[in-house]
Amino acid sequence: MDGGSHESDVLSLFRERGQLSRTDVIALSGLSRTTVNHRLSTLTASGLLVPVEGGESTGGRPSSRFDFSARRAVILCADIGATGFTVAACDLSGAPLADAERTIDVWSGPEAVLSLVLEAFRAIDTGDEVWGIAVGVPGPVEFAAHRVVNPPIMTGWDRFDIAAWFAPHYDAPVLVENDANARAVAEARVHRLDNVIALKLGTGIGAGLVFNGQIIRGDKGAAGDIGHTRATIVDSEPRECRCGSFDCVEAYAGGWAIERELREVGIPAAGARDIVELVRNGDIETVRRVRAAGRVVGDAIADLVSILNPRVIALSGMLAECDENLMSGIRERVYQRATPLVTRDLTIARSTLGEHAGVIGLAYIVSDEVLRPSSLDRILARTTVRV
Ligand SMILES: [Zn+2]
The missing domain is CATH 3.30.420.40 (ATPase, nucleotide binding domain)
Incomplete structure (x- = not known):
């Protein structure tokens, strides 16, 4: 049974519940102590979990309480509306760390608007690693293809490849989402x-x-x-x-x-x-x-x-x-x-989230995406330093 588990399952427990002890993880996951120890050390080495000071640990034993390190990386989010956008660098728990707003005209087309988004992303750079980009748009999105399709108001955006546009600028997955969907996710997760x-x-x-x-x-x-x-x-x-x-x-x-x-x-x-x-x-x-x-x-x-x-x-x-x-x-x-x-x-x-609802929701959606098993494997392979 342990063989079917993944680091992402253990990480999910921390993302949902906050700080947990080694014993909590064993109880909640049903995994063996050996497997839990292995998962915890992999996730700690990657920086996604951090040992918590002042936990149960005593007398030189390794810490037995851990917490999700949402600040490990950021997700850059752009919530584009018809007449303006909000950008934010959010941590992996959806919290905005830096943000900005701009006035635009979505009718000016994807290249003009995305250039302004890129400029705004650079202006709010927190210096953290960027693990994902999310763009929310006020139109129908064919989610699997990450494209806006036949938008009634967004002239020139029809099937425009937003991910390809960002590719030269960021080495991170790009996700396109309908703006109202992102807001619904923010309400659900925050509350x-x-x-x-x-x-x-x-x-x-x-x-x-x-x-x-x-x-x-x-x-x-x-x-x-x-x-x-x-x-x-x-x-x-x-x-x-x-x-x-x-x-x-x-x-x-x-x-x-x-x-x-x-x-x-x-x-x-x-x-x-x-x-x-x-x-x-x-x-x-x-x-x-x-x-x-x-x-x-x-x-x-x-x-x-x-x-x-x-x-x-x-x-x-x-x-x-x-x-x-x-x-x-x-x-x-x-x-x-x-x-x-x-x-x-x-x-x-x-x-209650005001105009941050869009970027918060986008950050949740992308975090879920980059922390699911197949994408997390790539991050762990890249970041884990084996000793
Ligand atoms: Zn209509």
Whole structure:
């Protein structure tokens, strides 16, 4: 049985639970003392585990308590939105060590945007080894291929090879993920939740679904794209969506659509940030539209909530800063339509992680990837110094 185990199994125990003694590892893993000793010494030699001072160890015996050394390396994460991105160097437990934000226009295409991301990565260099790169994008991602596919808003990004673009700059795996998925992972892992829906409400609208602790990607990775599902309440005049279809949820509740409506009544708004500002200043027209947008989003997710039964719906993205004005509409519709048992312990709230949710989630996803058996073997082969 010991033969089927791997260093990554032992490492997972520390990543989930924090400090453990040698005896704890034997009890939790069911492995023999000899195997546990071997695993612990390999992981300690690689720097992924560190002996803890003041543990049970006495009188010159080797330390018998260890901890996961999340600072062993960093993951560079870029959470790209339609009008800006956040980059962060995160440790292997997802904690951001250094971060920066930039304003961009995602329509300027992948090369222009990724050049700015690279520049920002260099500006936040912590001097640590880089074990992975993660790029979150506001569009559908074919996860296995690490590519954005047919993004409704990201002109020029369709099937662009993001990993190949980074290859000359970093000798590390590159992962591409949908931004809302990354946010859902962050909520689940930071708050230790198994069942979460993350709603990103910005220029566009997206949802990330984590259930039973796993991202629900669907067959190709496109699950959760609620922005282009059909809105329940529609005007008599069909509203054109930027994806080319009509009456999508986004065409009523996306930042760009609210902006379009405000312009039609003579209120100049350029971007989600302006909408938030108008709401904060109590502009009645804007408040009315944001509340209506909340109801459209609430309708769009109510059935999803009944089907999947999340514990938490976490809102992020620029429009989430409209707080209650947006949230009341979402709550109203979800509580009205979803079944009582489903809504009994349901929390619908703004993410406590703020705009770091994306980069934190990306760091978790990449850490899982680089610390799984096959990739960990490569790291151990490279870093373990045998004596
Ligand atoms: Zn659409």
